[in-house]
Amino acid sequence: METLEEMQARHRKEQKDLQSRVTQKKKNASKKTRKGVNTECEELEHQLKERQAQELATLNGEPLEPPEIDEPADEEPVDGVADALAESSISTPAESENGDSEQGQGGHKKRNRAKERLARRAAETAAAVEAAKLEAQSQPDVKELERKKISEQIEANGLVERLIRPDGHCLFSAVADQLQQVGISVGEEEGEGEKYKVVRGKAAGYMQRHADDFEGFCEEPLQEHVKKIRDTAEWGGHLELLALSRVYGVEICVLQDGPMQAIEPGDENKKGEEEKEKIWLAYYRHGFGLGEHYNSLRKAP
Incomplete structure (x- = not known):
């Protein structure tokens, strides 16, 4: 049969293991799943606490609340636990309505088990x-790691980065800037400061x-996707880059955290290898x- 010391040691290990699981679950949670993960973690902690309390009660012959588990003198408590226990009032007897401490027979202070349980949980x-x-x-x-890797590729290719406003139009604004650098007009409809709109329209029209x-x-x-690309600030991605590569007959080179991505315009859009222009973008996740x-x-320069 398991002794009290063995059970206490096992309980401490189970608590540490659960803390590791809880930390990993919360770390991997997204904004959408965080609430559910927190609820799940609270339930796991509650279940472990109740099971351990029942085991202690069974071992000690106490059918209800388990006795407090004293930490061994040669082990330091986890950071923050000692302070939380010190600040809690687990050793203070519950007070009655008139402010006096409740006492049992013979003048001994009664244990406030509910308060002890809340203190342990805190x-x-x-x-x-x-x-x-x-x-x-x-x-x-x-x-920082992503920025460092992309910066190394930018320098290796003899390029400098021009920041584009992060407003949902960045892909189309960046392509418009690149087309201007290689002397390609974005289209007859282009207006001052509105070039990204023309580029959006070109991508949407080609896809349609x-x-x-x-x-x-x-x-x-x-059709719904095309409408969003043409009329809203919907973010563009690989499909839009492919469409724009074909519309303007250019190779689009995308530097990123990983191998460079080269999007070719296709044989029917090539003007000849010697005439094909390259435009360059940096992609950040x-x-x-x-x-x-x-x-x-x-x-x-």
């Missing part, structure tokens, strides 16, 4: 939060005219607050 929560903070501090800065090439890759009906983003890359 301490465990504080420990889990502290563990999550420490783990977050040890994680790499993905934004060549629906068979694009509709199999859309997550929504192609993490570097900007709104999400994915494109910047224009010009030739270094």
